[in-house]
Amino acid sequence: MERRTRVRFAPSPTGPLHMGGVRTALYNYLYAKQRGGDFIIRIEDTDSHRFVPGAEQYIIEALNWCGIVPDEGVDQEGKVVETASDRHPHAPYRQSQRRPIYRQYAEQLVDAGWAYYAFDSADELNERRAAAEAAGDTFMYNAASRGSLRNSLTLPEEEVRRLVETTTDWTIRFKMPHNRIVKMEDLIRGHVEVNTDTLDDKVLWKRADELPTYHLANIVDDHLMEITEVIRGEEWLPSLPLHYLLYEAFGWTDTMPRFAHLSLLLKPVGNGKLSKRDGDKLGFPVFPLAWKNPETGEVSHGYREDGYFPEAFVNLLAMLGWNPGDDRELFTLPELVQAFSLDKVQKAGAKFNPDKAKWYNKEYLRMKSTQELTALFVPVLESHGIQVVDCPCNALTAGARFEGFGADFSNHIFTREYVEAVVELVKERGTFVADFWDIAAYIFVAPEQFADFGIKAGAGLADKPADPNRPIDPRAKVYDDTATAPFLAKDADKFWNADNAALCQEVCNYICEEYKGSMDAPVLEDVLETYIKGKEWPMGKVMNSLRLALTGAASGLGIAAILSFIGRAEFARRMAFVAQRLG
């Protein structure tokens, strides 16, 4: 008695799939999997004018990346997806390939008095619309007007037959009943009623290309494919009465699917639905994968290419308009399957929040293993001219300097172990894998530029002219006017000046020549502290100056950690460089 759950995602291949579309597909998938049912992808390509090459493949690939894989549908090569249990009585899954199916259904409706042939040309109808609009009202092709138009209800039978047989630009239209209240149930919105007089006689089938419109194809295919629930975007709610009536007209009410209409994804700021433009403006992708417009060549960002994990993308999408009923926010796909419920889906549209999206990625990044992150980081390193080798023995040149992990600074070669240790150190600090480079580039490459002595941009006082006596580098913004910029003068002092330089050099000499112990970060940390405090030097000054010398920056990783990576020889080299550069 209970039918097997079967839902479908039915995109139109008119362009790349928008993240809102992915969410719709996701909800369908979750609903089906939770009930042990089937998730089907059906390509609705009945509009021959709007076909975009590559769009269908894009859609499949995008869903695939998210882990939303169909039980039935087409794969990336356009082949029918096979499952063990099923010989696909429902195929094909592309509506353009189902063309022969639809005409008979449309004519069945004509025979039953639920539809009629319409011979009005598009131009004629546009004229009527324009005229009505000029007169201040709206033209609708329905009970009120169909009696005065050219169709099989007004023309003599002979004429109708002649036109149907000899001309090719007619359509079959649904004969919307007059003054009937259609009562509908939506799984998310509850009871909805509409009077049919506010609806028009929709075109169901077009003789010109012998294709159905969405409405006919949708009902026929959902019926033939034994769909039990239709979960789709809110934009379809206004045509739900038509769909109800079509099921009635076909006599399929007993197997009519249940409907759920999802609210839209809205732009982060202002009003309106999320669009590509918002993404460009605010710097976040609106598409799952990057997309190159085949006509303009324009490339749009994708979550995948921007460094998002598919798990994070799926998770954040799921939480946009749905909640589990408790405070949990992190869900894997299988967990979502478990927890999902249509009655926890929000009725109102959800504004997309790019900050929260990043937060999700950060959370998933932290959950990844160091090995996995390293594998993703290696290509980033390579793009910066760094070579990563699996074994330190052969690949490093003679004279390569090793300290701990294995690094050859002069030839930009590092072992995987070294990279893994770096990842371990920085994984808490990034949102994307690519951030690791920004955080830790100086672990691989010595700095050539030095920050403005650590003075924070935006500190508000950073535009004073440099004192010719104090600064060591003409580019540096250093201040000694303690009356007007005491904070900055003090801070600049902390980072670099002749005194600090001397102290740093002493630290370097000590570590590189006298100190023979371990270069492990925790040990080194104690050693440095003991040494500096023993000399009664100010920790802050020395450490920050060292950081500037070693990294070129005023902020970043701990000094001991940095030294534990670069080792004594590189330490000495960088000190020599900074001395020559900054004096």
Add this chain to the structure above:
RNA sequence: GCUCGGUUCGUAUAACGGUUAGUACUCAAGAUUCUCAAUCUUGCAAUAGGAGUUCGAUUCUCCUACCGAGUACCA
């Protein structure tokens, strides 16, 4: 215009008709540190407006406002 849908901190959301209206993101402050980040603590901040039903309304009803969708031989 008409039809349908929607409205809780800036955002996403929670709250049997009874709560000091909760949580997360963002933001701010403090703690910590050699700096930054992370972390921890604290804080800012909401029931669109008006009637009605009720002992009691974020929750139910109606009106207004605002937002969205649809109004194609597009999906």
